[in-house]
Amino acid sequence: MIGLVGSPVYLVFVATFAVGLYVLIDSPNLVKKVIGLNLVQVSVFIVLLGAGYVEGATPPLLPAAEPHANPLPHAIVLTAIVVGVALTAVALALVVRLHSEFGSVDVRDIETRLEDDG
Amino acid sequence: MIPLLEVVLLLVVLAAILVAVFRDPIVATALFAVFSLGVAIVWVLLAAPDVALTEAAVGAGVLVILLLIAAVKTGRDEADSSTRWRPSLDSVNLPALLVALAVGAPLSYTVGQFPALGDPTAASVSDVDPTGEPSPYAAYIGETAAAFDVPNAVALVLTVFRNFDTFGEVVVAFTAVVGVLIVLERATLTTTRANTHRDGSGGGLRFPDPYVMSPVGMTAVRLVVPLVFAFGVYLTVHGALTPGGGFQGGVVMGSSIVLMALVFGHAPTSDWLAERALVGALVGGLWLFLAIAVASIAFDGTLFEVAAYPLATIYLVDAIEVAIGLLVGGVVTALVVTTAAGVLRETREDSTADAVGGERP
Numbered sequence: 001m002i003g004l005v006g007s008p009v010y011l012v013f014v015a016t017f018a019v020g021l022y023v024l025i026d027s028p029n030l031v032k033k034v035i036g037l038n039l040v041q042v043s044v045f046i047v048l049l050g051a052g053y054v055e056g057a058t059p060p061l062l063p064a065a066e067p068h069a070n071p072l073p074h075a076i077v078l079t080a081i082v083v084g085v086a087l088t089a090v091a092l093a094l095v096v097r098l099h100s101e102f103g104s105v106d107v108r109d110i111e112t113r114l115e116d117d118g
Numbered sequence: 119m120i121p122l123l124e125v126v127l128l129l130v131v132l133a134a135i136l137v138a139v140f141r142d143p144i145v146a147t148a149l150f151a152v153f154s155l156g157v158a159i160v161w162v163l164l165a166a167p168d169v170a171l172t173e174a175a176v177g178a179g180v181l182v183i184l185l186l187i188a189a190v191k192t193g194r195d196e197a198d199s200s201t202r203w204r205p206s207l208d209s210v211n212l213p214a215l216l217v218a219l220a221v222g223a224p225l226s227y228t229v230g231q232f233p234a235l236g237d238p239t240a241a242s243v244s245d246v247d248p249t250g251e252p253s254p255y256a257a258y259i260g261e262t263a264a265a266f267d268v269p270n271a272v273a274l275v276l277t278v279f280r281n282f283d284t285f286g287e288v289v290v291a292f293t294a295v296v297g298v299l300i301v302l303e304r305a306t307l308t309t310t311r312a313n314t315h316r317d318g319s320g321g322g323l324r325f326p327d328p329y330v331m332s333p334v335g336m337t338a339v340r341l342v343v344p345l346v347f348a349f350g351v352y353l354t355v356h357g358a359l360t361p362g363g364g365f366q367g368g369v370v371m372g373s374s375i376v377l378m379a380l381v382f383g384h385a386p387t388s389d390w391l392a393e394r395a396l397v398g399a400l401v402g403g404l405w406l407f408l409a410i411a412v413a414s415i416a417f418d419g420t421l422f423e424v425a426a427y428p429l430a431t432i433y434l435v436d437a438i439e440v441a442i443g444l445l446v447g448g449v450v451t452a453l454v455v456t457t458a459a460g461v462l463r464e465t466r467e468d469s470t471a472d473a474v475g476g477e478r479p
Contacts, residue, residue, distance in 0.1 A: 010229035018222035025214035055236035060271035069165040071271035086294030089453040
C-alpha cells in the first residue's frame with residue numbers, strides 16, 4: 001500500500017515523534033527536555049509493536065487461537081522500556097547534579113555561567 | 119479494525135501535544151503520565167499484554183516519580199504557581215516547530231510506504247521470509263517454540279532465543295545504577311550515616327520535617343504495598359505461563375517500594391531498606407543470570423544455550439526470570455531512592471567548590 005500517510009497507528013508515531021522533538025528544542029528546562037526524549041522513545045515503540053501486529057491477532061501465548069502477534073518486538077520493547085527508565089534516571093541524576101553546581105536547570109542560565117567563567 | 123483504537127490514539131496524541139503546550143515541568147510530567155497510560159492501553163489493543171504491564175508500571179509509575187523528583191529538586195522555590203497551569207500558546211517556538219515539521223513530513227511519507235497495520239503478508243508477521251525459508255516469526259510461535267513447551271512466547275524469546283541480548287539489557291540497567299551513584303557522588307544506595315549531610319538530614323526531598331502524610335494515604339499504602347509486591351513476585355515466577363516475567367514483575371516489585379517512599383518520605387524508606395538486601399538483589403540477579411548462561415557449557419551447550427540443560431526448558435525460563443526480576447526490582451528501587459537523596463555534597467561553600475564552580479548564585 002503506497003500512500004502519503006499510513007494507518008492511524010503510524011500517524012500517531014509521526015505526531016508523537018514530532019511533538020517530542022519540538023519539546024526537546026523548545027524548552028530550555030532540562031527536565032522538560034528529558035520528557036521530550038521519552039516522547040520520542042515511546043513513538044519508536046509504537047512503530048515496532050505496530051509492525052508486530054496481525055489483523056485479529058491474539059497475544060503471543062501459544063495455546064491461544066492463531067494468528068499470534070509477533071513476540072520479538074514485544075520482547076525488544078519491554079526490555080527497552082526498562083532500559084529507557086534506567087537511562088532516564090541517569091539523565092535526571094545529571095540534571096540534579098547540574099542544578100547543584102549551577103543553581104539552575106535552564107540551559108540559557110548554564111551557558112551564561114559557563115561563558116562568564118571563561 | 120480494532121475497536122476503540124482510534125479513540126485511545128487520539129487521547130495519546132492529545133496528551134503528547136499538551137505536554138508540549140504546558141511549560142512547567144511538573145504539569146508536563148502529570149500529562150506524561152496520562153500519555154503513558156494511554157500508550158499502555160494501545161499495547162493491550164495491539165495484543166501485547168507483556169509490554170502493557172511494563173508500560174503501565176514504568177511509564178505511568180516509576181518514570182513519573184523520577185521526573186517529579188527531578189522537577190521538585192530543581193524547581194525554583196518561589197514556584198510561580200499562578201502561571202503553572204497557564205498554557206504557553208501565545209509563545210509558539212517557530213524554529214522548533216519548523217524543525218519538528220521538517221522531520222515529521224519525511225517520516226509520514228516513510229510510514230506511508232509501510233504495509234498496512236495487521237497485513238498478514240507483511241514481512242514481520244509472515245510465516246516465510248522473502249527467500250521462501252521459514253521466517254523467525256514462524257520459529258518464535260511455531261513448531262520450534264512449541265518444542266520448548268513454554269506457553270508465553272515473549273518469555274521464551276527473552277530467556278531462550280535471545281537471552282544474550284537480554285543479558286546485555288540487564289547489564290545496561292545495572293550500569294545505570296552505578297552511573298547515578300557516580301553522578302550524585304554517593305558511596306551507598308541507601309542513606310547510611312556516612313551518606314548523611316553535615317546538618318544531619320538525609321538530604322532528601324525538602325518536605326516539611328517531620329514529614330507528614332494524611333492517615334488515609336498511609337493506611338492505604340500499608341494495605342496496598344504487600345499486595346502489589348506479592349503481585350510482582352507472582353508476575354515474575356508465573357511469567358512462563360501467562361503475560362509477565364522478570365522485567366514486569368521486577369518493575370512492579372520496585373514500584374511498590376517507590377510507592378512507600380512517596381508516602382512515608384524518601385529518607386525513612388531509605389533508612390528502612392537494607393543496603394545489603396538491595397546490593398544483593400542487584401548483584402545476585404546479575405550473577406544468577408550469568409551463572410545459568412555459563413553453566414550450559416557443562417552440558418555440551420554453547421555459552422547462553424540454555425536449551426542444552428537436561429531439564430524442561432520451563433524451569434530455566436523461570437530461573438532466568440527470577441534473576442531478571444531480582445535485578446530489575448533492585449534497579450528501580452535503587453534509582454528512585456538515590457535520585458531522591460540527591461547530590462551528597464549539596465552544600466559546597468566550605469569545600470573546594472569555589473575553585474571549581476565559582477560562587478553559587
